[in-house]
Amino acid sequence: MALNFYRRVAFGLSPNETEPSDPLDWALDQLNSVPDFLWPGSIPTEKEMRKKYGEWVYGDREVIRKKYKNDINAYEKAKEELRIKTGERFFELNEHAIRHYQTKNSQQPVFERFWLFWGNHFAISEKDFLAEFSTGPYQREIIRPNMVKTFEDMVQSVTTSWCMIHHLDNSQSVGPNSKSKQWNPRDTINENHARELLELHTVSPSAGYTQEDVIQLAYIMTGWSQKYTKKGLETGDVWFDQDRHQTGEKKVLGVKYKNDAKRELPRVIHDLATHPVCIKFVSTKLCRHFITDDPTEEMVRPVIDVWNKYDGNLIEIQKEVVRQAYKYRDLTYKFQVPEVWLMQLSKIFDLNIPLIPSRMNYDFKTKPSHSQRRLSWWLHEIGHSPYRPKQPNGWSDFEVDWVSPELLLRRLWFSSNILPKMIKSKNYNHDFTLECLKKNFDDYERMSLLIKNFNSDTKLKEESDMISKYGIICNLPGVLKA
């Protein structure tokens, strides 16, 4: 028995699933292809959403700010109306529903767990209106298709994506010897994106790069920017603007890159994404996410070997991570971050989350309803609104960052005050709870004893009993951890 494995690499087993005969094969088979999105409601494209982003920022920045400059109240009112009209209030809620529905219903939940991992490795932090319009589509259209390609492919796509370019200010980076600089002498390079490409996305500080390496990489990246138009503002496609590009030879981590315009970036990304330090850094991070906070050399080594053997093929890399997670399932534990914990509870107890797709339809005329907002609100309240990490390094994978008094209390609050209301009425009984526990937890007998005792101790009416029961179950050591 090693039922925790189903939560370690996925979201547990739902009431209508039977336990796979071979857990490892079950998991490995899920990584060969990209599953389709199952959400029957609206799934807007990244391009459509950028247009919406443009309507919102143009309307605010260029129209109503000027129109109501003397009247803060009128401005706030017009701004609220614009928010509703452009979907600024709605699209993030819809993205959360798509994401949750997918992790819950996907036939390849292990793939979905890796999807969450990569989306967080190449995180888009809370900035401007990215969470409202762009981060979800970026996760769906940039991260996801690359999960069956190579790590290098993934870095190429991410680095030139509109969302990441905007997030890390690369449009504002202008080469000191570029044509643009002559026209606007105050323009200069912006190192932000170059630094994060090195530090967070590829080689990490342990590669020992210098400030000069960051500057040189920033030079290579100059010109990769959002096409700016008068009406769409910064929401145009990403292109390479030679006029902003720093010409001349560059040198990053000891490797020289000859002056070659837009072809410089793919070359340097190739070198970074296949750098031994990068491979070690990302392999370790994968093991940290799926095995334990402090993975040993013994756990990470096989992943590095597979990475080298298959030239960074992500299918093979992910499979090796799963093998290691299986191997160490009884020897290690992994604290589950709040969003994943919520997804697991939602699947294990077949909760009424997310809202049914037809009720997620939006008319762009009124504020989204309470029930449309609730999943996003819960995620916010448990401290893990997925598309709003505070910094570009994404959400932490370390337990220590998720254990504070309030963050633990929020989980108790969710599981006692909210979760019981999300149980389907047909499942509102003790036997159902026990069956779900039996399917997912090795020590279900002890768990059932505990809630039985709790039940008889309190002699309270059914609803209060449910509150106590789920409040306890969901926060037991073996549930917070997998």
Added chain:
Amino acid sequence: MNCTRRNFLIGASSTLFFSGFYPKISFANIEKKNLIIISLRGGMDGLTAVPVIGDKRLKKLRKQLILENTLKLNSDFALHPKLEIFHKLWEEDKAAFVHATNIPYTGRSHFDGQNLMETGAHTPYQEKTGWLGRGLLASEIIGKGLAISLPMPLLLRGVPQNNNFFPSPDYVQTKLIDAIHNEFSGDHNELIKSTLSTIKKRPLSMQIATNSQDRNNLAREAAKQLKDPNGPRVAVFELDGFDTHTAQGGNNGAHADELEEVNNIVKILYKNLGSSFDNTLILTLTEFGRTIKQNGGFGTEHGYGSAILMAGGLLKKSQVYTDWPGLKKKNLFEGRDLNSTIDARAVYNSAMSICFNKDPEFLKREVFWGDDLPDLTQDLFKI
């Protein structure tokens, strides 16, 4: 006002950039001292909070942002009318201001700026811990940080066992907490165990609190905890909304509303800390100031120099401590922003030195990589 940069070294005569001897502190019978930081996210406009009196240039550039009925501090500076508690405390030598100051960050990104105001570093995202967390750790003060926010702010990170208070929409039954605590007693997980113990030890008022929207209640509770001799020694409040690109307003308006929030927190802390207020320092923290000139939307853009608002009984005296750079175009940073002539980190380092009873030189090395931060303890605080 007609003053140039050099004749404006207020209050400090020759000690501004010159640190004298630091008296050895006796560690016997030291009363608990509290350090409270209020983060003002979005870029607080120092010239709205602590306007310079009679500067024609400022009036000319900010026609729609003029302040009336400001509260006079001295012959050169006044206070925004919403900051009335600071004015009251000023009369008692318990409020002071550092002006034309900022962290050494001249970019104008909120995200980079906020990261740097918390890490105290030079390069955004390079450091993963906050200066306050590192200061506590270096001073061996563990488990005494309280954040009034849900995630642990970066500012406090770097020291273990911090507490936070930001109640959920509804309270959690005590018996649930007890039951979980029992279940974890046999577990190997020390961190969760000790955190659950912290929760269990919370006073009833904290346990039954709901609604983190009620900022007044959060501040009252924080004051109560800080007053406790065994309670936290450091508290961090978070306020955002200072990014007023539009309709910033003068006496009323977006920036005034935010300043009122700051005033409110300080007022509640003052009222509820009682005599502990005398052993307390409250300092604000922001990522940058705002442009001198109003923009087309009658707001202001991201700038550079700003002000630190300070309150508490550990202040030396009421003063506007500044090396005023002036507002003439040639004095402005990049021709548009109030300059910063005092590294804000010197103020924070000195404040930690006072509240944590540590030599500022030691803290500077441990927390700020030995950066060139003058010791301001004697100028600003009671030693």
